[in-house]
Amino acid sequence: MQKSTLSYIGLFVIVVLIQVFVLNQINISGYINPFFYVFFILILPFDIPRYILLILAFVLGLTIDVFSDTAGMHASATVLMAFLRPGVINTTSIKKEFESGSYPGLNNMDTSWVITYSFILILCHHTFLFFLETFSFSEFFTTLWRSVLSSLVTFVFVMIGFFFEGRPKRKK
Amino acid sequence: MRNLINFIVKYHFFFIFLALQVVAFIILIQNSYYHRSFWMNSSNYITGSLYTRYTNIGEYFQLKNINEQLSRENHNLIKQIPYSFLKTDQQIFTHRDTLYRRQYTYINARVINNSVNRRNNYLTLNKGRSHGIKPDMGVITSQGVIGIVKDVSANFSSALSLLHADTRISAKIMKNDHLGTILWDAPDYRTVIMEHIPPHVDVKLGDTIITSGHSKIFPEGIHIGTVSNYEIRRGESFITLKVELFEDFNNLTYVHVVKNLYRQEQEELEEQAETEPMFW
Known part of the structure; x- marks a missing residue:
């Protein structure tokens, strides 16, 4: 139930490559842009030191920024998401103690919990990001609609990601 | 403490x-x-060369379209060559033409990164400072205005797309030369709007919109699009036109960067006129 540091580094690279060369290039119905890279933040271990969590989020966001010419936007949104993550875990999960090194996934948590946990964080991230990008409330409903639709698409990608990481186990 | x-x-x-x-x-x-620092965008060395590789692969799938576009352009050029005109005048004379001097030259470049689905879209081109590209040069294709170069590195440059909240382009209606400003209202990447047309101006659906040549960036008469709708918005006294673009921004491959040879002269003159105190 643990992942080595090396596999997290590999995951970081894969997530960035998928985001930059696949998802940023396709264009679904004009204004939906999924941001699958947040999957990396979602799957970090439960007991990761909080400051490392924030710094990793900042580095990940900035990497995406450099590739997509959006200086600082993704960094800011991803740091916000990382900041909210411990709070969301505490309020939504019934379990309070986690084995060291275990991470959110379908193989050790309830599927319904994984769905709630990832959807809340993805929605926060996307809403913040899209409003930061527009930088005004003049197109409020268009922006809101864009962030909700993109969140849904990202959510589908993230669930596929979780499914590849580990399948749910049958309870005995 | x-x-x-x-x-x-x-x-x-x-x-x-x-x-x-x-x-x-x-x-x-x-x-x-401010101008973006050199490493924070897709015109830096690492991201630029990664995108070049990516485009090299993706370009094969575009070849058919590019060829069609090229043959269309060739077709238009051939039509303008003198031997395709029938001479109706029997007196033939030649003279050295001093009436025209070249004002614009063009640098051919390839788009290696592009987006249309964000509120602020950028393009990355595969040519940079060493090819003569400087910030604030215009980017066009044979079918329309694409954007304005913003940052340049040695071998790459990144440009504001026409589909960007900060892009404003001075344009006019081709048939009666009335001026307006082109800008993009998200999210549809196939249309832009043209503002500040006085209400007495005669506009019809299908009228062609071209660049005005009042900026130092674009030559006059570059096509932009056709009028697809117009309205007077509430609380405004000007007409706002909806303009359907000729160029499909989702499908850009080759572009021309516009270099204005008289730009410096014009800028110096304008600066002088603004700064010099005047006594009447």
Whole structure:
């Protein structure tokens, strides 16, 4: 139930490559842009030191920024998401103690919990990001609609990601 | 002092969060108001060369379209060659033409990164400072205006797309030369709007919109699109036109960067006129 540091580094690279060369290039119905890279933040271990969590989020966001010419936007949104993550875990999960090194996934948590946990964080991230990008409330409903639709698409990608990481186990 | 340190250590999560947000916002604000620093965008060496490789592969799938576009352009050029005109005048004479001097030259470049689905879209081109590209040059294709170069590195340049909240282009209606401003209202990448047309102007659906040549960036008469709708918005006294673009921004491959040879002269003159005190 643990992942080595090396596999997290590999995951970081894969997530960035998928985001930059696949998802940023396709264009679904004009204004939906999924941001699958947040999957990396979602799957970090439960007991990761909080400051490392924030710094990793900042580095990940900035990497995406450099590739997509959006200086600082993704960094800011991803740091916000990382900041909210411990709070969301505490309020939504019934379990309070986690084995060291275990991470959110379908193989050790309830599927319904994984769905709630990832959807809340993805929605926060996307809403913040899209409003930061527009930088005004003049197109409020268009922006809101864009962030909700993109969140849904990202959510589908993230669930596929979780499914590849580990399948749910049958309870005995 | 010790209490303060304890306090910071205790709430270090929140303070680091705050610090990182501040850093992110500083980067964001710096980049939207000043020229972007050399490493923070897709015109830097690493991202530029990665995107070039990616485009090299993707380009094969575009070859059919590019060829069609090229043959269309050739067709238009052949039509303009003198031997395709029938001479109706029997007196033939030649003279050295001093009436025309070249004002614009064009640098051919390839789009290696492009987007249409964000509120602010950018393009990355595979030519840079060493090919003669400078900031504030225009980017066009045979079918229309594409954008304006913003940052340049040695071998790459990044340009504001026409599909960007900060892009404003001076344009006019071809048939009666009335001026307006072109800008993009998200999210549809196939249309832009043209503002500030006085209400007495005669506009019809299907009228062609071209660049006005009043900026130092684009030559006069580059096609932009056709009028697809018009309205007087509430509380405004001007007509707003909806303009359907000729160019499909989702499908850009080759572009021309416009170099204005008289730009410096014009700028110096205008600057002089603005700064010199005048006594009437």
